[in-house]
Amino acid sequence: MSTAEKVDILLLGAGGREHAMLRKLAESPRAGKLWAAPGNGGILAEAELAEGLDQNDPAAVAEFAKTHGIGLVVIGPEAPLVAGVGDAVRAAGIACFGPSGDAAQMEGSKLFAKQVMERAGVPTARYKSFTEQGPAEDYVRELAGPCVVKADGLAAGKGVIVAQTTDEALAGVRECFAGQFGAAGNTVVVEEMLKGPECSLLALTDGKTVIPLASSQDHKRALEGDLGPNTGGMGVYSPVPFVTPEEHEAMVEVERKVVAQLAADGITYSGCLYGGFMLTKNGPKVLEFNARFGDPETQVVLPRMKADLVDVFMRCDNGTLDGADVSWDDDWAVSVVLTSAGYPGSYEKGKEVTGIEEAEKLEGVTVYHAGTAMVDGKLVTNGGRVLNVTAVAGSFEGAREQAYKACELIDFEGKTLRHDIGARALRGRSAWEL
Structure with a gap:
């Protein structure tokens, strides 16, 4: 072609x-x-x-x-x-x-992904998997402290319970086996809790070549100060300022090893492999893998990417990714998610949205639609996460400032947002040290 x-x-x-x-x-x-x-x-x-x-x-x-x-x-x-x-x-x-479908089990089954990681010899949290509630509860009591309980299958981003106490973890195990997450909870993975700042690294691959994209950091908790329930993501920025070159290379090497291990297992992984990492004192460790671009990470990674995306995607499919031309500008990107009141719990839909055109007139600002719909010629809310307000600028502070200026120009009934996206990163790595 x-x-x-x-x-x-x-x-x-x-x-x-x-x-x-x-x-x-x-x-x-x-x-x-x-x-x-x-x-x-x-x-x-x-x-x-x-x-x-x-x-x-x-x-x-x-x-x-x-x-x-x-x-x-x-x-x-x-x-x-x-x-x-x-x-x-x-x-x-x-x-x-x-x-x-086989390769997508890296996201479709937490247990499958853990087993691939074990064979590939990449660093990740210690874990055990269970198909019965009693043994899972016994293991939680054995850990006797913070741990993470995961429904094995797809649960729309909600099947992960980050438990600070044994009681919270036991409640999470019961939720899974009680059918709270449907068939996704038939198998449960319980793993140690890793400490440090999180970092996402997406990579493009055709099953042989691996091209890492820019690092990013999502904000999962609903409330400021990283409090409240987990969400699909309340905001994100790219790149992550405190990731060292050694850590970045270690994360890229993990993704190379996983793609190579899948190939050795007879599975060609073609597309985007999303690595979620914890930057521990002992180096990056894998929290999870996803089988696609992240949301909202994509909204800060792609605006900074210099590449012909159609060409790159075709190369991922036909095995010629080694010939792709991908580079990055030196700007920073920050994206703030505007949500419906009540998200991630119940929320109302159908609220008219205004101000997007004015927001996009600001330099470096793009507004990506998430939960919106056109009804009778009007743009209205149609989901929990409504809009992603992204700003690209020459400095981290400048990108944050532009994103929040743009957020002020957009209005809908029940508009909710976090005002501290990226604030912790500005304080440096020490902001994550306990």
Whole structure:
């Protein structure tokens, strides 16, 4: 395929991650017609809706791609990956960005990922897995302190209980086995709690070559000061200022080893491998792997990335990633998530959103839609995480300031946000030392 040839693209997903991917894909000279399913209020202003298409139905996605002349299917969320959508698309002879169903078990099963890490010899938290409640509770009591309880399967980011006490951990085990997370909790992984600042490192791979992207740090807790319940992410910045070159190389080496181990196991991992790390006193250790771009990490990584994303994604699929041209600008990016009141618990939808155009007039500001929809010609809230307000600037402080200025210009009933995104990082590594 010549570099000048246009490629029609189908993007699966409905969040801020997908809106950021769509914007970056659209910049490519190779981007043809853009389709999306199910999309959101922002995505569907820039791409055509693949009406009625179920993103989690492998056969339906492959058939749509065939009948509409799609040259590249880009899978944003984890559920279609684990369901094998990538396999069906590739079987139809169409390029796909996103790992196979087997490879996506790196996210689809915590136990699978832990076993791969063990074979690859990469540093991670000590753990045991359980299919019965009693032995899991016994192990929690044996640990006698802080630990992490994880539902093995996909639980929309909610199947992880970071327990500071034995009682909290026991409650987490009971939640899993009581069906709180559905079939995802049929197997439970209990692991030691690691200490230090967290860092995300996403990497692109075709199963052989691994290209690390820029580091980033998400803010998972709902409330300021990193308090309150876990969420899908309340804000993020990139790069992480206190990561040393040695730590960065150690994280990249972990991802190389995991991709190589999967290949040795007969699984070609093609797409984005998301490594969640804890920067411990003994070096980076893996907290988890995800099988796709992070959300909201994508919203600060892609704006800083200098690359033709269509070309890079096609290379991930066809095994030529070693020829990709990927570099980074020297700017900083900060993204603040605006949420509906009540998130991550229950919240109302349908609140009119205003001020986005004014916010995007600020230098370096882009607003990515997450939980929005167009109803009767008006943009309204349609989810817990509504918008990702991203600013890129020459300094960390400048990016934070612009992001929060933009947040002030946007309004909807119940608008909620954290005002301390990135503040801890400005204080340096000591902010995480107990």
